Amino acid sequence: MTGTENVSAKDSVDSVYDVVVVGGGASGLNAALVLGRARRRVAVVDAGQPRNAPAEHMHGFLSRDRTSPAALLEVGRHEVARYGVRLVEGRVDQIEAVAGDGEAPSFLAQLAGGPVLRARRVLVATGLRDELPAVAGLRQRWAKDVLHCPYCHGYEVRDQRIGVLGTAEGSVHQALLLSRWSEDVVFFPHTLGLGEEDRERFAALGVRVVDGEVTQLVAHGDRLRGVEMAEGHVVTRDALFVAPRMVPHDALLTTLGCRTGADGWVITDPSGRTSVPGVWAAGNVVDQRAQVITAAARGAAAAIALNHDLLEEEIAQVMVARRGASAVAVR
Numbered sequence: 198m199t200g201t202e203n204v205s206a207k208d209s210v211d212s213v214y215d216v217v218v219v220g221g222g223a224s225g226l227n228a229a230l231v232l233g234r235a236r237r238r239v240a241v242v243d244a245g246q247p248r249n250a251p252a253e254h255m256h257g258f259l260s261r262d263r264t265s266p267a268a269l270l271e272v273g274r275h276e277v278a279r280y281g282v283r284l285v286e287g288r289v290d291q292i293e294a295v296a297g298d299g300e301a302p303s304f305l306a307q308l309a310g311g312p313v314l315r316a317r318r319v320l321v322a323t324g325l326r327d328e329l330p331a332v333a334g335l336r337q338r339w340a341k342d343v344l345h346c347p348y349c350h351g352y353e354v355r356d357q358r359i360g361v362l363g364t365a366e367g368s369v370h371q372a373l374l375l376s377r378w379s380e381d382v383v384f385f386p387h388t389l390g391l392g393e394e395d396r397e398r399f400a401a402l403g404v405r406v407v408d409g410e411v412t413q414l415v416a417h418g419d420r421l422r423g424v425e426m427a428e429g430h431v432v433t434r435d436a437l438f439v440a441p442r443m444v445p446h447d448a449l450l451t452t453l454g455c456r457t458g459a460d461g462w463v464i465t466d467p468s469g470r471t472s473v474p475g476v477w478a479a480g481n482v483v484d485q486r487a488q489v490i491t492a493a494a495r496g497a498a499a500a501i502a503l504n505h506d507l508l509e510e511e512i513a514q515v516m517v518a519r520r521g522a523s524a525v526a527v528r
Contacts, residue, residue: 214240215238216237216238216240216316217241217318218232218240219319219320219449220241220480222248222322222324222480223490224481224492225243226270227273227493227500228499228500229277230273230280232282233277233280235504239281239282240283240284242285242287242306242308242314243285245286247270247324248325249489250266252265252349255349255489256352257348257490258493261489285308285314287310288308289306289307289308289449290307290309292321292452292453292476317475318476318503318506320477320479320499321447321476321479322478323445323482324445325443325446325485326444327444328442328443328444329439330364330439330441332362333412333414335439338414342435344439345441347374347375348488351375351378354378354435356380357381357435358433358434359381359438360382360432360434360436360437360438361375361382361383361385361438362411362424362437362439363389363391364388364441368389368439368440369395371438372438373404375438383406383407383432384404384406385409385411386406412425412426413425421434422434445481445482445485447483450478450482450483453476454472455471455472455473464483465483468501469498470499470502477503479495479499
């Protein structure tokens with residue numbers, strides 16, 4: 198990761214940051230940008246494993262359409278560094294809340310095989326991972342012509358022969374939606390039960406259904422050529438959409454005791470504040486639907502809320518000190 202550095206033991210517990218941001222994707226970097234411009238002391242710790250790394254381009258981000266994910270992050274790192282934000286290459290293994298003597302709680306972020314960073318607040322923006330269906334050849338085509346988001350990639354495969362693999366509840370809607378990009382969409386129920394109402398909706402939009410289990414994808418010349426069924430028949434397709442199981446990298450949050458909802462995801466308010474005082478979260482780690490532009494916006498919102506929270510704490514501390522000084526003067 199260009200523009201990053203390793204943190205030495207000297208820059209550990211005795212160095213206190215206003216905010217340590219865990220995760221250097223769009224959400225974490227945009228938060229760091231806003232906080233750096235607010236003259237806060239910020240460190241961003243990132244392991245260099247962004248979710249969208251396999252994608253050649255990203256889309257739907259005004260002024261950044263068709264920019265590669267790596268290029269966006271590279272520009273972002275240079276921008277935040279201009280405001281004094283420290284970029285640390287590494288992985289945070291644990292975050293511990295520590296109560297000070299008469300002071301507001303702070304947090305210790307333990308880096309894997311490295312030092313501990315102390316912060317007044319933490320923002321977790323560690324994203325999620327995509328668990329793909331166990332179909333032979335699918336992972337090798339992931340982010341090339343095996344895709345998941347019509348809004349991210351639908352335009353690039355417009356008017357082509359598109360397939361949708363039925364793996365989750367949202368797969369049906371995915372196929373219906375893709376009928377806006379192509380008149381040749383095939384839905385493979387695979388292991389997903391498909392009711393008559395859904396079949397009627399497919400028929401209304403011209404989506405064909407090919408029943409049976411999918412065994413593997415057929416590729417040639419580094420291009421998807423088709424979807425092979427259990428009986429051996431190959432359905433020619435140029436692109437295949439799947440709905441992966443999205444698993445948040447939220448162990449740091451849940452270990453701290455952040456409350457989760459019925460769906461198992463960590464709950465935040467609109468600013469990204471969790472149920473644990475001093476802990477914020479933003480991006481895909483708490484919002485599986487967040488695209489790059491959404492994640493960046495959530496990072497900015499969290500940064501503004503964090504700065505206001507820090508300011509209120511600072512005002513309260515000054516007020517307590519002033520009252521104490523006045524009491525001593527009266528005596």
